[in-house]
Structure formats: structure tokens, C-alpha cells
Amino acid sequence: MFLLFGLKTVLNELPGRPATCQYCGQFVHHRLQEHATKFTLFFIPVFTTSKTYRTACSNCGQTSVIKSRQKKALAW
Ligand SMILES: [Zn+2]
Numbered sequence: 001m002f003l004l005f006g007l008k009t010v011l012n013e014l015p016g017r018p019a020t021c022q023y024c025g026q027f028v029h030h031r032l033q034e035h036a037t038k039f040t041l042f043f044i045p046v047f048t049t050s051k052t053y054r055t056a057c058s059n060c061g062q063t064s065v066i067k068s069r070q071k072k073a074l075a076w
Pocket residue numbers: 021022023024025026057058059060061062
């Protein structure tokens with residue numbers, strides 16, 4: 001029997017919100033991205049194995065990885 005499986009990372013843009021950037025110190029809008037790693041079987045996503053969240057400053061472009069608890073505070 002032939003099984004084809006693997007992992008795939010799916011990028012999802014979530015609505016961000018204004019916050020103070022820890023790098024440039026400006027109070028600007030921050031984009032929020034969800035990086036979900038999915039287990040695939042025959043290239044079809046079956047279930048999500050892990051999720052990480054990143055914020056990106058719209059002023060300086062610096063990104064930082066945040067925990068899901070911090071993401072709940074950032075999302076609307
Ligand atoms: Zn910044």
C-alpha cells in the first residue's frame with residue numbers, strides 16, 4: 001500500500017490592531033499572522049499539529065512571535 005503524507009504550513013492573515021512597537025516605539029497598526037502546521041495525507045490537510053502567531057509592525061516591519069494567549073489580547 002502506498003501512503004503519501006507530509007506537513008504543510010498555512011499562513012492566515014488575521015485582523016491586527018494598533019499597538020506600541022517594541023522596536024521603533026511608535027504606536028502604529030500591527031498585522032497579525034497565524035502560521036498553522038497541518039498534517040497532510042495525499043496533499044489534503046487532515047488536522048492541525050501546531051499554531052504559532054506573529055505580529056508585524058507596519059512602521060518598521062519587525063516581526064515577533066507571540067503566544068496564543070497574547071494573540072487573544074491582540075485580535076479584535
Ligand atoms: Zn516598529
